[in-house]
Amino acid sequence: xxxxxVNEISRDDLDxxxxxxxxxxxxxxxxxxxCPFEAIEAGMEKRRKVxxxxxxxxxxxxxxxxxxxxxxxxxxxxxxxxGVCERVCPNTAIKPVxxxxxxxxxxxxxxxxxxxxxxGRANLSTGVRTLDKIRVGRIxxxxxxxxxxxxxxxxxxxxxxxxLPADQIPFVLENGKLKIDSGVLPPMNWIYPVIxxxxxxxxxxxxxxxxxxxxxxxxxxxxxxxVRMCSGxxxxxxxxxxxxxxxxxxxxxxxxxxxxxxxxxxxxxxxxLPGGVLIKIGQGAKPGDGGLLQAKKVASHIQxxxxxxxxxxxxxxxxxxxxxxxxxxxxxxxxxxSAFKFKVPVAIKVxxxxxxxxxxxxxxxxPYNIVGGFFLDGILGGTGAANEVSLDHTGHPIVSKLRDxxxxxxxxxxxxxxxxxxxxxxxxxxxxxxxxxxxxxxxxNGVFTGKLMLQLAGCVGNDHGKCNACNTGLCPVGITTxxxxxxxxxxxxxxxxxxxxxxxxxxxxxxxxLAPIGNSSLPVGRSDCLISEDKAVADRLKIQYAC
Amino acid sequence: MCRIGAIKSxxxxxxxxxxxxxxxxxxxxxxxxxxxxxxDLGGRFADYKDLPILSMACTDKGMATAEDILHKEGFVRVMxxxxxxxxxxxxxxxxxxxxxxxxxxxxxxxxxxxxxEKEELLVDMRLKLRNVxxxxxxxxVYSFWxxxxxxxxxxxxxxxxxxxxxxxxxxxxxxxxxTAQCRQNTNYxxxxxxxxxxxxxxxxxxxxxxxxxxxxxxxxQNGLYxxxxxxxxxxxxxxxxxxxxxxxxxxxxxxxxxxxxxxxxEEMAKREDGEALKFIRSSLSNLEINGPNTIIGVLPDxxxxxxxxxxxxxxTVIGRHNGTVVMTSEVSGINEVLPGRNWEEDIxxxxxxxxxxxxxxxxxxxxx
Numbered sequence: 067x068x069x070x071x072v073n074e075i076s077r078d079d080l081d082x083x084x085x086x087x088x089x090x091x092x093x094x095x096x097x098x099x100x101c102p103f104e105a106i107e108a109g110m111e112k113r114r115k116v117x118x119x120x121x122x123x124x125x126x127x128x129x130x131x132x133x134x135x136x137x138x139x140x141x142x143x144x145x146x147x148x149g150v151c152e153r154v155c156p157n158t159a160i161k162p163v164x165x166x167x168x169x170x171x172x173x174x175x176x177x178x179x180x181x182x183x184x185x186g187r188a189n190l191s192t193g194v195r196t197l198d199k200i201r202v203g204r205i206x207x208x209x210x211x212x213x214x215x216x217x218x219x220x221x222x223x224x225x226x227x228x229x230l231p232a233d234q235i236p237f238v239l240e241n242g243k244l245k246i247d248s249g250v251l252p253p254m255n256w257i258y259p260v261i262x263x264x265x266x267x268x269x270x271x272x273x274x275x276x277x278x279x280x281x282x283x284x285x286x287x288x289x290x291x292x293v294r295m296c297s298g299x300x301x302x303x304x305x306x307x308x309x310x311x312x313x314x315x316x317x318x319x320x321x322x323x324x325x326x327x328x329x330x331x332x333x334x335x336x337x338x339l340p341g342g343v344l345i346k347i348g349q350g351a352k353p354g355d356g357g358l359l360q361a362k363k364v365a366s367h368i369q370x371x372x373x374x375x376x377x378x379x380x381x382x383x384x385x386x387x388x389x390x391x392x393x394x395x396x397x398x399x400x401x402x403x404s405a406f407k408f409k410v411p412v413a414i415k416v417x418x419x420x421x422x423x424x425x426x427x428x429x430x431x432x433p434y435n436i437v438g439g440f441f442l443d444g445i446l447g448g449t450g451a452a453n454e455v456s457l458d459h460t461g462h463p464i465v466s467k468l469r470d471x472x473x474x475x476x477x478x479x480x481x482x483x484x485x486x487x488x489x490x491x492x493x494x495x496x497x498x499x500x501x502x503x504x505x506x507x508x509x510x511n512g513v514f515t516g517k518l519m520l521q522l523a524g525c526v527g528n529d530h531g532k533c534n535a536c537n538t539g540l541c542p543v544g545i546t547t548x549x550x551x552x553x554x555x556x557x558x559x560x561x562x563x564x565x566x567x568x569x570x571x572x573x574x575x576x577x578x579x580l581a582p583i584g585n586s587s588l589p590v591g592r593s594d595c596l597i598s599e600d601k602a603v604a605d606r607l608k609i610q611y612a613c
Numbered sequence: 614m615c616r617i618g619a620i621k622s623x624x625x626x627x628x629x630x631x632x633x634x635x636x637x638x639x640x641x642x643x644x645x646x647x648x649x650x651x652x653d654l655g656g657r658f659a660d661y662k663d664l665p666i667l668s669m670a671c672t673d674k675g676m677a678t679a680e681d682i683l684h685k686e687g688f689v690r691v692m693x694x695x696x697x698x699x700x701x702x703x704x705x706x707x708x709x710x711x712x713x714x715x716x717x718x719x720x721x722x723x724x725x726x727x728x729x730e731k732e733e734l735l736v737d738m739r740l741k742l743r744n745v746x747x748x749x750x751x752x753x754v755y756s757f758w759x760x761x762x763x764x765x766x767x768x769x770x771x772x773x774x775x776x777x778x779x780x781x782x783x784x785x786x787x788x789x790x791x792t793a794q795c796r797q798n799t800n801y802x803x804x805x806x807x808x809x810x811x812x813x814x815x816x817x818x819x820x821x822x823x824x825x826x827x828x829x830x831x832x833x834q835n836g837l838y839x840x841x842x843x844x845x846x847x848x849x850x851x852x853x854x855x856x857x858x859x860x861x862x863x864x865x866x867x868x869x870x871x872x873x874x875x876x877x878x879e880e881m882a883k884r885e886d887g888e889a890l891k892f893i894r895s896s897l898s899n900l901e902i903n904g905p906n907t908i909i910g911v912l913p914d915x916x917x918x919x920x921x922x923x924x925x926x927x928x929t930v931i932g933r934h935n936g937t938v939v940m941t942s943e944v945s946g947i948n949e950v951l952p953g954r955n956w957e958e959d960i961x962x963x964x965x966x967x968x969x970x971x972x973x974x975x976x977x978x979x980x981x
Contacts, residue, residue: 078781169685211905211926213924218924219877220877221877225895225898229895229896230896231896232862232896233861233862234894235892235893235896237864237889237892242865242867243885243886243889244865244868244886245886245889246889246892254891254895256878313972361975407895476832478836479833479835479836479837481832481833481899482895482898482899504918582903584825584903584904585825585899585903586896586903586923586924587875587903590829590898591827591828591830592828593831593833594827594828
């Protein structure tokens with residue numbers, strides 16, 4: 067009997083097992099070549115076969131060495147279930163199959179004495195999302211006629227920038243008309259209420275990032291949708307900084323301050339002002355854990371943009387030089403406002419947490435009126451590399467936190483003075499328009515979305531542990547890798563087209579939801595048009611309960 | 614659908630005209646109430662133009678309480694009038710025991726007070742009275758303002774007219790501006806405060822329709838001024854926005870339309886004052902209305918105007934004849950009150966328009 071080592075990692079421990087059929091396989095090698103994780107390899111197996119060469123049975127045993135595709139059993143080179151092998155196999159001879167009895171993450175930790183890391187998604191199912199427990203109702207069909215979604219005109223714009231209370235607008239009366247008196251006013255732009263969330267040029271492949279930038283420009287210039295894209299931390303290519311397309315980009319500065327040297331140095335050459343500045347304090351998934359770009363993803367162009375050597379790049383969980391909200395207002399907002407001559411709105415992004423309301427209140431009461439937006443990111447937001455424990459077990463859901471902030475502002479009569487933007491798992495079930503509408507009705511001025519863009523680009527991962535290899539730099543579809551071979555799998559034009567098309571459908575669907583409640587502009591705070599069949603949800607969010 | 618109406622005339626008009634105006638539009642209302650505001654008063658009130666008049670429906674106890682409070686504050690009653698009541702069992706009406714219209718002299722300490730202080734005092738007093746009387750259902754204070762009388766009652770408008778003897782013309786009870794509505798608010802319980810027109814510091818507003826942005830409007834208005842209370846009707850918001858824009862922010866009336874139904878961004882950009890409009894839109898997005906409604910308003914100087922939601926989902930028509938202008942929901946009302954007019958000159962206010970009737974009955978049509 068062979069020696070059995072029960073403490074070694076075995077195929078049965080892995081999350082995914084390769085289901086392979088020797089009979090169908092032609093040994094073309096496509097699957098092995100395509101697997102970025104090197105989780106499969108060509109090998110030889112000894113086969114015993116009983117044959118008979120005569121009409122009457124004269125059995126004899128033959129042994130043959132046959133070439134096969136084998137799965138590797140390794141804590142580094144293991145199958146992530148991405149299914150790329152299945153995609154490239156001409157004969158459907160191979161596919162990954164989920165192993166329900168996996169013990170991989172336990173084995174991983176016990177072998178490497180290291181937390182298990184993966185990219186992208188919270189894989190711990192927490193049940194139906196709150197947003198899915200809310201429906202769009204309407205006030206009445208008789209007294210309150212709905213609009214015709216295809217015939218009426220709709221104003222689908224949201225504010226980005228600090229909004230002054232009406233009695234503080236420096237109006238003067240000239241010939242019976244109101245005119246703005248000269249002076250510096252908080253900059254404010256009206257933009258599309260759905261923006262592409264902050265994903266950095268280091269986290270994404272350059273082709274993916276470029277595809278999003280192309281889609282954004284196309285949406286603005288050809289489709290008339292003023293969609294903005296947030297650069298994410300990590301810098302922007304100089305070519306874009308100097309181009310006229312910069313106005314569609316919201317530049318982000320996070321705690322790593324990556325890429326800002328180049329941005330600041332390029333300022334004198336900018337033709338256009340950026341669409342905004344977003345100061346990121348935290349992100350929804352893994353709040354308090356900071357960002358992590360592993361050295362393997364720090365390709366030479368990333369090193370150049372960020373001005374760093376090839377090393378793990380950590381964005382600390384907060385801006386280390388800051389002590390308080392007041393200080394961040396003083397230092398960061400004033401710095402960035404003045405850098406762009408007070409002409410570019412500067413907003414802040416924090417993770418949804420128990421102190422979100424405190425921070426928001428503090429910013430609302432800021433006497434200088436300079437904070438131009440409050441971006442709130444919930445537990446399902448954020449991608450990138452992280453310890454699994456952070457991804458699955460930290461963070462707050464977005465909906466109630468956003469609602470809390472809105473109600474806090476309403477309580478003080480300061481609603482909309484600092485536009486609220488929310489994200490974190492929006493579009494997770496495929497329909498971003500419905501999620502956006504509900505968030506807006508609960509008090510958001512707009513929403514931002516990131517992961518959905520990856521799915522539009524062909525991301526094969528999901529929230530059940532499929533792929534989730536964004537941290538490895540080996541994204542099998544070229545979205546979150548800097549590996550030139552893998553990146554080429556991404557068709558830039560096709561990705562841009564998908565994103566544009568999705569936005570166009572979101573625009574139609576949003577109108578389809580605005581129409582029945584009789585709104586021709588965004589229904590910010592119109593929670594009276596929402597209902598929930600879940601009493602707890604209705605009570606918590608202060609919306610109608612219907613059953 | 615509500616029916617509303619307004620009469621503005623160079624001569625003093627008796628409220629029977631307003632009742633006639635509303636009766637012909639009877640099909641549109643549910644006979645649950647009648648309410649009217651009379652401004653620029655004639656008859657027995659003509660000599661007291663500068664003194665505040667308290668319009669109140671109350672119990673005996675409520676009356677005593679109100680008088681105590683006012684006297685304590687230093688107000689001195691100058692004149693009191695109660696309409697003659699014609700009670701009959703078959704009348705469909707839920708009356709209060711007393712209806713009083715009392716003219717007061719300001720407290721002595723306010724003799725040389727600036728106008729603004731006096732105005733704030735009147736609001737404070739009305740709120741105080743309302744608050745105290747509300748506790749035990751002892752009374753309802755509709756207005757406390759110079760040259761203004763408000764009457765609101767629950768019941769069939771026809772019967773309410775009979776009860777108060779309003780069907781018979783009477784030179785002693787007249788006004789140059791009368792606004793009226795024949796209906797309670799369907800969205801809420803029938804309460805005395807809920808009926809239009811709504812009045813605050815010389816401003817009157819009444820609406821035919823709903824306010825889909827009621828929740829938003831209300832949440833925002835709550836904190837803007839002490840007088841923005843009640844919200845018994847979703848249409849009350851229209852009055853508060855009018856008051857806020859014109860009285861508190863001191864913007865010209867044309868910006869009322871810009872605040873409640875802002876121009877689409879594309880059109881805003883084409884205008885000379887586009888930048889100002891953009892600021893208004895961003896700062897006052899919570900005061901927007903999205904219809905469906907048409908609004909009739911009166912300013913403290915007697916200017917009457919009409920405007921609609923941006924989709925023009927509710928009807929309104931304006932007719933003129935011999936020194937009288939009538940605005941109402943249905944043309945049948947004007948036919949009744951101004952039968953001799955040239956109906957071809959009637960104005961149907963458009964969705965981007967504000968129609969303004971000045972005190973010399975000049976009609977101005979402002980395009981937004």
